[in-house]
Amino acid sequence: MRLGYPAQNLTIPETTNRTLRMKSLRDVERLKTLIRENITGLKNILGWNAERGIGLFRIGQDLVPFASHPAFPYDWESEHGGELREAGDLARKLGVRLSMHPGQYIQPANPRPEVAERGIAELRYTARVFDLMCAHDAATVLHMGGAHGDKLGTATRFVEAMRPHVDILGYLALENDERTWTASEVVEASRALNIPAIIDSFHHGLNPGGLTLREALDLSLPTWETRAIRPKLHISSQDPDKRPGGHAYSVNARDWEELLAALGGRDADVMVEAKGKEQALAVMGVRVE
DNA sequence: GTCCGTCAAGCAGGC
DNA sequence: GCCTGCTTGACGGAC
Numbered sequence: 434m435r436l437g438y439p440a441q442n443l444t445i446p447e448t449t450n451r452t453l454r455m456k457s458l459r460d461v462e463r464l465k466t467l468i469r470e471n472i473t474g475l476k477n478i479l480g481w482n483a484e485r486g487i488g489l490f491r492i493g494q495d496l497v498p499f500a501s502h503p504a505f506p507y508d509w510e511s512e513h514g515g516e517l518r519e520a521g522d523l524a525r526k527l528g529v530r531l532s533m534h535p536g537q538y539i540q541p542a543n544p545r546p547e548v549a550e551r552g553i554a555e556l557r558y559t560a561r562v563f564d565l566m567c568a569h570d571a572a573t574v575l576h577m578g579g580a581h582g583d584k585l586g587t588a589t590r591f592v593e594a595m596r597p598h599v600d601i602l603g604y605l606a607l608e609n610d611e612r613t614w615t616a617s618e619v620v621e622a623s624r625a626l627n628i629p630a631i632i633d634s635f636h637h638g639l640n641p642g643g644l645t646l647r648e649a650l651d652l653s654l655p656t657w658e659t660r661a662i663r664p665k666l667h668i669s670s671q672d673p674d675k676r677p678g679g680h681a682y683s684v685n686a687r688d689w690e691e692l693l694a695a696l697g698g699r700d701a702d703v704m705v706e707a708k709g710k711e712q713a714l715a716v717m718g719v720r721v722e
Numbered sequence: 723g724t725c726c727g728t729c730a731a732g733c734a735g736g737c
Numbered sequence: 738g739c740c741t742g743c744t745t746g747a748c749g750g751a752c
């Protein structure tokens with residue numbers, strides 16, 4: 434089992450998420466510098482992680498900000514491909530597995546074609562990053578988006594929208610969310626696309642769809658056999674000061690024990706989604722100072 | 723110099 | 738109808 438955290442390290446501190454405002458995109462030199470700083474940030478974080486046995490990391494979605502936007506001013510794959518390749522070599526050498534997690538705006542099943550197409554473009558960006566890094570066990574983790582009052586029809590539309598994009602499907606994994614798509618619904622869509630499903634234990638608790646956590650894992654873990662790579666899971670805990678679904682600074686030890694119990698000794702890599710980033714891994718016994 | 727609202731983008735749900 | 742949660746940096750204007 435490998436443990437990981439997303440996008441930035443609060444201790445060093447370092448980030449992969451430097452960005453700029455859209456109207457600054459035309460400043461090409463500044464943009465290139467910023468992307469190189471993000472890639473350098475990624476390498477620094479990978480090194481810090483490896484020294485502490487942290488073998489999983491989620492690259493921030495703004496590694497190449499606006500990469501999928503029509504206004505992006507140059508061919509980022511040619512310009513930064515060599516740098517990404519180096520970062521990928523480092524990750525492989527250190528044994529760190531990578532992922533990305535496109536945000537809430539990415540909705541391939543959206544009834545508005547322009548929204549769906551924007552989403553596909555963003556997913557293709559993540560796939561190209563992983564291609565350039567030669568990150569063969571990487572995952573692009575995606576929620577299925579809005580249901581638009583018709584879950585069955587939307588799920589069908591999602592599968593049909595994604596099916597032609599084999600370049601993206603090579604990395605894509607679908608994740609349950611806290612209010613719309615349950616573990617079993619996500620597994621069903623994943624099976625239809627022959628891609629893996631990720632269970633988020635916190636989301637599952639809020640939107641279980643009649644399944645225990647163990648039952649959800651029984652369904653989702655085998656979907657990873659299609660890629661012959663280790664399954665992935667997400668864990669986070671409720672922030673007591675926020676409404677249900679708000680992520681806490683750390684992870685509750687009971688939530689962690691519950692996930693381990695549900696796994697029952699089966700192997701998986703676990704992404705810890707906490708506001709405290711790497712600091713939250715202390716709950717799992719990782720040395721994070 | 724610091725604070726704060728806004729920025730490409732969408733949805734669902736609580737008030 | 739508005740605000741918040743998903744996430745959490747940049748940047749311009751107000752003070």
